[in-house]
Amino acid sequence: MKSKTPSQSITVNTEVVLPNDTNHVGNLFGGKLMQWVDITAAIAAQRHSGRVVVTASINHVSFDKPIVQNSIVTLEAKISRAFSTSMEVFVDVFVENTVTGEKTKCNEAILTFVAIDQNGSPLPVPAIIPETEEEKKRFETALRRRQLSLILGGRMKPDDATELKALFFKD
Numbered sequence: 593m594k595s596k597t598p599s600q601s602i603t604v605n606t607e608v609v610l611p612n613d614t615n616h617v618g619n620l621f622g623g624k625l626m627q628w629v630d631i632t633a634a635i636a637a638q639r640h641s642g643r644v645v646v647t648a649s650i651n652h653v654s655f656d657k658p659i660v661q662n663s664i665v666t667l668e669a670k671i672s673r674a675f676s677t678s679m680e681v682f683v684d685v686f687v688e689n690t691v692t693g694e695k696t697k698c699n700e701a702i703l704t705f706v707a708i709d710q711n712g713s714p715l716p717v718p719a720i721i722p723e724t725e726e727e728k729k730r731f732e733t734a735l736r737r738r739q740l741s742l743i744l745g746g747r748m749k750p751d752d753a754t755e756l757k758a759l760f761f762k763d
Contacts, residue, residue, distance in 0.1 A: 595719040598727045601640040601671040601681075605632040609663045620659040625685065626650070628667055629701045633681040636669040637705035640679055641717040645705040648678060651741050657687070657698035664688040666695060672727070673734035677714035678706045680734045702737065 605628060613624045630647055637645040659665055669683040685699035707715045722731040735755045742748035743756075750756075 593716060593718045595721050596640055596671075597721050597723055598670040598672065599723065601636040601669075603632050603636040603639065603667075603669045605635075605667045605669075607665045607667075609659055609661050609665060611661060614661045618661045620661075620663070620665070622653075622655055625655075625659070625665075625699065626653065626701075628665070629653070629669075629683045629685070630703065632667040632669045633683050633701070633703045634705060636671060636681050637679050637707070640671045640674065640720070641705075641707040641715070643707035643709075643715050643717070645679075645707050646712075648704040648706045649741055649745070650701065650703050651680070651737055652700075652702040654700050656700075657696075659685075659687055659698060664690060670727075671720055672702075672722075672730035673738075674717045674720045675738065677716055678704050678738075679717055679720075680704055680730075680737065682730055704738075704741065 607628055609620050613620055615621055634645055666686045667683055669681055671679050672682045673680045681703050683701045684697055686695040687698050688695050707717050709715050722728045739753040739756045743750050
């Protein structure tokens with residue numbers, strides 16, 4: 593299976609925050625943003641794997657800045673690392689100033705997807721070759737995030753998390 597670059601999976605989704613997308617103080621519902629994040633990330637994972645994918649976990653979400661009604665929101669997703677059947681996807685969320693066109697990052701999320709066949713069984717996915725400095729950093733730290741997620745989910749023993757242990761213990 594031929595390796596791919598993160599840029600081959602880039603998915604950009606733009607939405608406008610309508611009144612029914614907001615809470616009682618006029619800010620975008622977190623759940624609505626999560627819906628947009630999940631859809632955008634799933635498309636990136638499908639582009640990378642060439643397969644049907646399912647969300648395996650939402651590993652991290654930050655709601656750093658509120659997004660107000662009438663905002664133009666752009667979500668940019670791409671694969672940060674691929675494992676045997678799973679893919680970590682980063683989604684950066686930006687709000688656009690409609691006068692200047694300037695985009696400001698306001699939120700981010702990290703999700704894991706698994707490629708599946710028609711019976712729901714996991715399928716192998718292509719490896720990833722990071723190109724930019726940001727892609728390389730996200731790639732290098734993905735294994736630690738994966739190990740932490742597996743430990744928290746009860747699918748890995750802490751003693752087996754070699755990448756995480758290396759952060760805290762020197763040989």
